[in-house]
Amino acid sequence: MKILIVGGGMAGTILANNLARRLHGELRSGKVKLTMLSASERHMYQPGLLYLALGRMTPDELYRDQASLLEPGIAFFVDPVEEFQLDQNRVKTKSGTVFDFDILVIATGSRPVPELIPGLAENSETFYTEETAVKMFRKLQAFAGGRVVIAMGVPHKCPMAPLEITFMLHDYFKDRGIRDKVQLHYTYPIGRVHSLENVAKWAAPEFERLGITYETLFNVKEVDGAAKVVKSEEGSEAPYDLLISIPAHRGMEVIEKNKLGAGGWIPTHRHQLTMEGRKNVYVIGDTTNLPISKAGSTAHFEAEALGENIAAIVKLGSPVRDYDGKVFCFIEAGKDRATYAMFDYQNPPDPKAPTKAVHWFKTAYNKLYWVSARGLL
Amino acid sequence: MSEKKVIDARGSFCPGPLMELIGWIKLANVGDELELLSTDKGSAADVPEWVHKVGHELVGVREEAGVWHVTVRKAK
Structure with missing residues (x-):
């Protein structure tokens, strides 16, 4: 056979x-x-x-x-x-x-297709390829303050990535001592801050606690790089100094x-x-x-x-x-704490409060992946 | 020529029915109908809310044996 x-x-x-x-x-x-x-x-x-x-x-x-x-x-x-x-x-x-x-x-x-949204590829930073992730790293290093907007296309690979990058950016700017000079603004395509209702119920108050603003029902229509504004299909606009995007994907x-x-x-x-x-x-x-x-x-x-x-x-x-x-997804909730969501066709997830232990496990999994790929884990 | 596509989002917690619809409607042509199947009763409210806000056309919402059928026509 x-x-x-x-x-x-x-x-x-x-x-x-x-x-x-x-x-x-x-x-x-x-x-x-x-x-x-x-x-x-x-x-x-x-x-x-x-x-x-x-x-x-x-x-x-x-x-x-x-x-x-x-x-x-x-x-x-x-x-x-x-x-x-x-x-x-x-x-x-x-x-x-x-x-x-x-x-x-x-x-x-699948593959990222930022080019499907006018202005997105040339005016945003993203991390879905090695080249763009390195470019984003350099852009972040040079960023001294201003309004950071997180926006995304649909569908996108790794549904936790929008939340993770937002929480991790909070800690990144805090560690650099410039969090007070940065406004973090998160946008999301549906009417809550994450697809998973229980994850959204945890993440929205966490955003509020950390001073991260958010707008839901925001699907990116186009990016005006000259005016530094993201426009949504729903008719709203989000001005930015630095735009972080999670691009839509296609097969x-x-x-x-x-x-x-x-x-x-x-x-x-x-x-x-x-x-x-x-x-x-x-x-x-x-x-x-x-x-x-x-x-x-x-x-x-x-x-x-x-x-x-x-x-x-x-x-x-x-x-x-x-x-x-x-499906089992880790959710990084910052630089040193994480939780996870496990669910299937019948059972929704019930995420717990983030802990350092789960973050350490995720950090370990970043190495253990190679064992997983070999089919041993 | 307009087509009708069925999106089977039953049992979808992530990305969830509305996100599924948003993804598939981008691939449709103006005038196409998309029938979303969802086991999340929230779809009966949140899908029409989004459709109205964006400016597509809600064709109908019905529930049958625990499955919500939400039909949308792509308007632009």
Whole structure:
């Protein structure tokens, strides 16, 4: 049986390693062939970008060689897919190579698209790529005071990032001794300060306690860089001296070009993780159209469920479990305290008051991630 | 030609039904209808509030077996 994983991010990597362990014997005997195709020879720890922007991680800490993360037995090629020929059970790559499959997993991820909002890319600082995070770090270092506005597009990867950067900026400016010269103003697209109602109930009074102002029902329409004003779809305006943006995201262009899903999001069964209308094509990570967080933990839990199911298909002939929508997100509430939100399709989160212990665990996870990517944690 | 898209946001706590609608409406064409499915009864109020504020058109809101169906037409 040929299992082909397209995408070497968190979802694809955890799945590949999970399967390599579960199917160790089958891989050795040649009954199963496991192949991964990726666009990059490097693997980035994307949550580290938040820390990079604030000078608390350096670029080299964000990367490992992808091949070094993979279990023996996984055939790995840096050769991105350009054509998905699903009716023929094959894909064609940039190099022109054709890979056949019996089971295909698409985990190509998502990409920031600040260019969809006029004026956003050229007039805001962001931290969703190494280059922009380093640029933001330098901009923050040079910032001596004024009005900082946090604004975002929809959908965005890591739904906790808007809150985290706001709380961490509060501490950043406080540590520099200029918090009294900085006005922090947070905006959010819906009618409360976070999607998760219980998180919003905790965060809004926390903003008020820290002197952070906020405006809800604020969807960025355009940025007027000359006037230094962000304009919302709802008709309001937010003047700024420094604009921090969380850009909207789309799925990868190859998904749209192959007409697999509008916006690059592939229609996916919420429990089985199959691509709608296909029995042997699965989708995990940001690439799905599922109404759950585009976050590393979502990719992680989906990959674990799917790994168990694909191994069971090989060994028993059918999948054995449903993905239940599980997500677990840390929430940094400043430089030295954090909480978390855990939820699934049935159960909302119940976040606790932030503690130093949870922050330390998050700090440890920034290193433990590499164990997680190997499918061990 | 206008199309109707169903957004299945049942069981969505994060990003949640309204955020799902906001994301998908950006991909729609003017005149398209989007039917949002939500198990959050708050959607019956917060979606119309946003639609009204932005200037899209609320086509209808109905509840069926614990699922709210909120239909919106993209107006601009």
